[in-house]
Amino acid sequence: MSVKEENKNPAETAVKEKKQVAAKLIPVYIMGKRYEVPEGLTIMKAMEYAGYKFVRGCGCRGGTCGACGTVYRKPGDYKLQVALACQKTVEPDMYMAQIPFFPVNRAQYEFADLTSAPEEVFKLYPELFRCVACNACTKACPQGVEVMDAIAALKQGNIAEAARLSFDCIQCGLCASRCFGELAQYHMIQLARRIYGAKILPRAEHLAEMVGTINEGRYDQILEELKHVKEDELKKLYQEREAEPMVAGEDWKPKDTRYL
């Protein structure tokens, strides 16, 4: 269905996922079943190479959506490891299985009614205190988030610290899948981040001011005129517009203030 073309640039011709790889084949065990796949592929591409078509367990294919949480074990090692299938490269004799869904508890809340008091989180997630600080969650995190530390901060009532520590969380759920205390860490720290963003971090006053200015109608006429300006005139305005320099500091002010 795609168009075959002879391009000078090889990068343009390779639809990566369809390209055959002439690499050495290595054995892997997908849910215990042996397949031979080219080395250097990610777990996701190795499974597709073997013949799997994903419906679940595949999302952004770029390590940010958390859809492809995977557990694996290497031969002779007792240790269960975790990864995102789209990020981890296969290794010989790896045993692997995806966890596309994991049932956990998530509290319902009226966000507008919450305050920044730590008790709000305790009330919604009393199981927070079932955490025994075993650190399995941190070890399970493919993002390298210090999950246990974030949970510890929440227990101590330090919502800001929990929010900052957990900022890279992609909510794959692997932490919850390994939790001895049966916490859904990723929902708890999501709540922490929202409280921090809306109710602890200082608000952007300049933004509120701009919204007020717009609502008063300051720009209505300018925009109305711009909509009807001819293309040539618009191009002129575009090219003449004053540019804030790359190196300008926060205190930079334009010379032309007519349209502010």
Added chain:
Amino acid sequence: MSYLGYPDFFEPYIKKVEQNRPARVDKRRKGEEFPFMSLEERQEILKHHPDYKEEGKREIKVGPNKGYRIAHEFVDLLEAKSKVDPDKVDLTRADYGTDVLVIGGGGAATIAALIAEENGAQVIVATKLRHGDANTMMAEGGIQAASKGEKDSPYYHYLDVMGGGHFKNDPEIVATFVKQAPDALRWLENLGVMFSKFPDGRLDAMHGGGTCRKRMHYCADLSGLEIMRTVRDEARNRANIKVLEFSPAVELILNEYGQCAGALLYNMETEEYIVVRAKAVVLATGGAGRLHIQGFITTNHYGATADGIVLGYRAGVPLAFMHTVQYHPTGVIFPEQIEGWLITERFRSEGADILNVHGEKFVNEREPRDVESARFIKECLDGKGVPTPTGKVGIWLDSPMLDILHGEGRVRTAFVGKWKVYNRLGIDISKAPMLVYPTLHYQNGGLKDDDECKTTVPGLYVAGEVTGGLHGENRLMGNSLMDIVVFGRIAGKNAAIFAREKAKEGKLTLEHVKRYHKELEEAGIITDRVAPMLLPDYTRPEVKEKQLTASYLGTWR
């Protein structure tokens, strides 16, 4: 064995970059920039852009835009039959009934659902993958809004949007966009989105390609992830929003009055087709990177297969600006494991140089995306790209400059997502540059609508990447995240109002699909293609040959 984590092969090339780095940093500090192109020079360079390759396109033979030349990959989907025989569907018995049906699982869809619910509607959201697995989640750079009145205003934002889009954008849509953007940002702040801020609460902001003021706000380098997980979390708090995952829409359903009155969904796991009756529909299915137009690699998520374009077009909604597709200048071309992966424009916004094989600058790093991409492609065609051991060619993005310019640790803290992934592959991007090449990134055009998100079909609203008009022929960085918020909100509100005030109870119909099939036949298109595609096909031919008892319908077994 390796040099800074790259194979030895790259050592001489990386050394050239390192040799002149101090001098380039010096120029940066003095504010000396590589000159921007004039509008005429831009036009000349754009001839190297994939959009300008006539052999990559053909005319559509059917539908409201008959005769319009767009990429073969889009035409293939538009000149295809429905996945299901419309006569087989029992429309007299709906499996679900609701006020507003939202189709899509990303930012625009979720935000539309929230606002529809706030306007009193019962909402069903039908998603193809998990709720939130969408391009929104992957957006890194930031979100534009003129938030600082002492130096910026919607006037300047308007000019930037128009200039980026080659002055072809829909003026009404752009005006509404720039005016609503600050309020949309405020709404996100209220929901708890953790924007990067100064200690006093002022929003951090930077330039993006084609901006005249620093108005790109951001949440470290995970802006889209932070926005998506926050709005999704909020949707999960609302009892009147029901989400049906892994159930993409395969057709819109109209009623006897010509209003959009629901959709036919496909449960991808049980293979059932499901009828949803609704009083209004929001279509927000996103983009099309997984069509791999002209064979390009893509930054897009697994489900970006242009489904909404197919559904809307069959129901009679015209297309706008589908002749242009955005190639992001900086996708990873090496190492292979992350090929196609997006490197945010913010590296360039913060001062990382773009360099050819000789370690020389050849373009200002903040040209609009189409110009920047075309210039990269030309440099490589001229033989000045950096070769790779995998037989490709790329351009350097000199990330280590940022640690020198902004203090050690800048790359690691401001680009933590990128740093971690490269680090896993043995490359420290605060020490070694990144090798990039343009990658298929964004569908500039889409279904035609207006600044109220209305389409030609009453009761059908659209929002986000599936639409065409706001970005004209080329989108600027930071305007897609704002697009989904501004127009997600407008679509949600208007759909709820339509459901309450204008929707009529009437017989459901798929007659438009039958008419479309007839039109295909009359145009002489005999094909076994089916659309929407839903998911791309990455099964190897060697595997398919052995699937002796399987038959394929499009990309599906």
